[in-house]
Amino acid sequence: MEPLIDVNCSAMECTSLLASAPIWQDILAQAMTGEVLAAMNYASLSEICDDPAEVADALEHAEGELGHAASFAAEGRKIGVDVANNVDAKHWKRLREAFLRCIAERDFIGCLIVQEIMLESFAVASYSRVGKVAPGSLGETFARIAAEEEDHVDHAMSILRTERALDPQRFDDKVYRLHLDVMTTLAQMLAKECRDGHCEVCHASCVKPALFDVSLSAAELRGASLQQYLKTLDMLGIPGEVTLTWVTQLPV
Amino acid sequence: MGDSVAGVATRARTSEVDFALIGHQESWRAAADVLAVLRGPERTPLPDDEIKDILPWIPPRAVCHVDIGSIVGAKARGLYIDSFIPPDRLEAAYVHENIARVRGAAACAIKAGAKIVSLGGFSSILIEGNFDQLPERHDTVFTTGNTLTVAFIVQGIKKICALEGRNLRRSTLLIVGATGDVGSGCARCLAPIVSRVLLSARNVERLRRLAAELQADGVRVEIAADLQRFSAEADVVICAASLASSSLLLGRIAPHALVCDAGYPKNLSPRAEMLGVTVFFGGLGQITGGMKFAPDFRGVLNRHPFPDVVHGCLLEGMALALDGRFEPFSRGRGSITQERVEDMETIAARHGIYLAPLYNADGPVEDIPRGSGPAAPLS
Numbered sequence: 001m002e003p004l005i006d007v008n009c010s011a012m013e014c015t016s017l018l019a020s021a022p023i024w025q026d027i028l029a030q031a032m033t034g035e036v037l038a039a040m041n042y043a044s045l046s047e048i049c050d051d052p053a054e055v056a057d058a059l060e061h062a063e064g065e066l067g068h069a070a071s072f073a074a075e076g077r078k079i080g081v082d083v084a085n086n087v088d089a090k091h092w093k094r095l096r097e098a099f100l101r102c103i104a105e106r107d108f109i110g111c112l113i114v115q116e117i118m119l120e121s122f123a124v125a126s127y128s129r130v131g132k133v134a135p136g137s138l139g140e141t142f143a144r145i146a147a148e149e150e151d152h153v154d155h156a157m158s159i160l161r162t163e164r165a166l167d168p169q170r171f172d173d174k175v176y177r178l179h180l181d182v183m184t185t186l187a188q189m190l191a192k193e194c195r196d197g198h199c200e201v202c203h204a205s206c207v208k209p210a211l212f213d214v215s216l217s218a219a220e221l222r223g224a225s226l227q228q229y230l231k232t233l234d235m236l237g238i239p240g241e242v243t244l245t246w247v248t249q250l251p252v
Numbered sequence: 253m254g255d256s257v258a259g260v261a262t263r264a265r266t267s268e269v270d271f272a273l274i275g276h277q278e279s280w281r282a283a284a285d286v287l288a289v290l291r292g293p294e295r296t297p298l299p300d301d302e303i304k305d306i307l308p309w310i311p312p313r314a315v316c317h318v319d320i321g322s323i324v325g326a327k328a329r330g331l332y333i334d335s336f337i338p339p340d341r342l343e344a345a346y347v348h349e350n351i352a353r354v355r356g357a358a359a360c361a362i363k364a365g366a367k368i369v370s371l372g373g374f375s376s377i378l379i380e381g382n383f384d385q386l387p388e389r390h391d392t393v394f395t396t397g398n399t400l401t402v403a404f405i406v407q408g409i410k411k412i413c414a415l416e417g418r419n420l421r422r423s424t425l426l427i428v429g430a431t432g433d434v435g436s437g438c439a440r441c442l443a444p445i446v447s448r449v450l451l452s453a454r455n456v457e458r459l460r461r462l463a464a465e466l467q468a469d470g471v472r473v474e475i476a477a478d479l480q481r482f483s484a485e486a487d488v489v490i491c492a493a494s495l496a497s498s499s500l501l502l503g504r505i506a507p508h509a510l511v512c513d514a515g516y517p518k519n520l521s522p523r524a525e526m527l528g529v530t531v532f533f534g535g536l537g538q539i540t541g542g543m544k545f546a547p548d549f550r551g552v553l554n555r556h557p558f559p560d561v562v563h564g565c566l567l568e569g570m571a572l573a574l575d576g577r578f579e580p581f582s583r584g585r586g587s588i589t590q591e592r593v594e595d596m597e598t599i600a601a602r603h604g605i606y607l608a609p610l611y612n613a614d615g616p617v618e619d620i621p622r623g624s625g626p627a628a629p630l631s
Binding site for chain 2: 219
């Protein structure tokens with residue numbers, strides 16, 4: 001008989017993984033949904049790029065994100081769970097719609113801000129935290145993908161800094177408008193409790209209360225994500241007192 | 253929407269500033285009030301549990317602009333930068349994390365182009381022995397601000413003695429936290445004008461060194477790591493210990509003693525029973541040439557019952573900025589002398605920065621004369 005747990009971890013870790021598999025299943029489902037959505041976003045972005053090099057770049061990113069999704073699915077199989085994704089789940093759908101509004105306006109910079117500054121801040125921070133506590137290859141996969149997503153941000157950062165230098169006020173206004181749209185949704189996703197019903201990604205009840213069982217917490221994931229977001233905005237050059245106000249005004 | 257977006261960005265856009273003040277909140281209540289201002293009156297304040305979850309994750313950053321004026325017409329522009337050290341993480345266990353936060357705040361000050369930076373509260377305690385851990389300074393200098401803190405503590409002691417008709421020369425002075433920068437500075441200033449000095453601190457070797465220095469000038473000095481050994485003999489007490497919370501119990505002290513609590517957070521435990529003792533909060537000054545926050549954090553960042561009252565450590569940077577003296581006036585530990593204190597008092601007074609009216613947790617401890625409020629607001 002094939003062992004149910006096939007990750008590279010100690011016997012004690014494997015026993016613990018077996019018990020916590022339903023929790024990892026939901027964490028993987030959220031991550032996989034984010035990756036599939038990112039792939040869709042990059043594919044959409046490729047359609048508004050004029051420069052063939054940019055088109056190729058966007059498609060390469062889309063492929064990369066699908067590869068991440070596949071890695072998460074494979075980690076699920078190793079612990080004996082199916083990892084589903086649902087890009088039509090309410091929060092993720094709103095995030096996709098926000099991105100598509102930028103696409104409709106052929107707003108390349110807006111697309112980069114939504115995907116690379118906002119969504120990737122969330123991904124990098126939360127994957128890094130999960131990578132630190134998840135055992136064996138599960139943790140390694142989260143850590144590896146966090147590092148790869150961080151490279152994406154670095155790539156976008158130079159384009160965005162150049163854009164900001166042209167007209168800082170206009171650029172900051174654009175970031176703020178997108179922040180209100182996208183980060184409000186992300187803040188609702190990251191709230192300590194899902195007060196407005198099921199997120200439509202978790203396979204059963206909400207995973208957040210169970211995160212303590214795997215040495216995580218919803219508050220920690222939210223805190224790390226907002227910290228990463230603030231640091232990314234700092235790197236763009238937006239004044240810290242401005243972004244502090246933005247973040248403190250988000251819903252909790 | 254467009255106007256409000258532009259409004260937020262324009263009002264707060266950082267430009268070159270003369271000074272920066274690095275601080276942190278001493279209680280969760282104070283932190284909640286800061287976040288409530290940032291959220292704006294139209295939004296529900298964050299619940300306490302959410303504040304405790306969110307604040308530790310906020311990287312050090314500017315919170316507001318601070319414009320100040322001098323009675324001789326000078327003006328200076330500054331920034332208040334919060335290191336966002338959580339109020340319940342001031343203990344030694346978090347020292348590396350907190351030094352990193354102060355370094356991050358210092359980097360914000362440098363990035364903003366501040367010419368001088370004052371370190372408030374635990375920021376100065378963390379850095380006074382670790383100046384080399386601050387980021388490369390370029391055109392920015394750092395001061396712990398401890399010299400003006402000492403000046404206001406000493407002025408406060410003298411003032412309350414005068415108000416109560418006490419003869420300081422007949423007093424036995426106890427300094428708790430005597431080997432710190434502020435405590436040792438107070439010892440040097442007050443030892444020559446009291447009858448006897450009692451020094452208390454945790455580090456006995458440093459106590460011995462300070463005692464020897466004072467004894468060389470003919471001062472009667474005793475030292476003890478155990479405060480209870482001689483607290484009953486003191487009739488003037490300065491509490492200047494680096495305590496992470498208000499936990500100091502003085503035990504038996506002389507009836508009708510005067511106690512100056514100069515800690516941030518306050519040293520004295522709210523449980524301390526000191527019947528007949530006069531307690532006041534020390535080290536505070538008032539800027540009479542005007543002070544304006546943008547956004548308006550009046551009474552939130554400076555939580556005092558009188559207008560424009562600020563801790564001496566922060567006022568030192570403001571005074572130096574108004575004077576155009578961008579120099580690291582206070583740095584290191586144990587180098588505050590009476591001469592330096594007098595120099596700093598002169599600079600501060602030149603710009604209308606004076607000892608604040610004395611008060612404690614129950615309110616003012618003196619009759620407030622007319623004119624203790626601020627002068628004309630900044631135009």
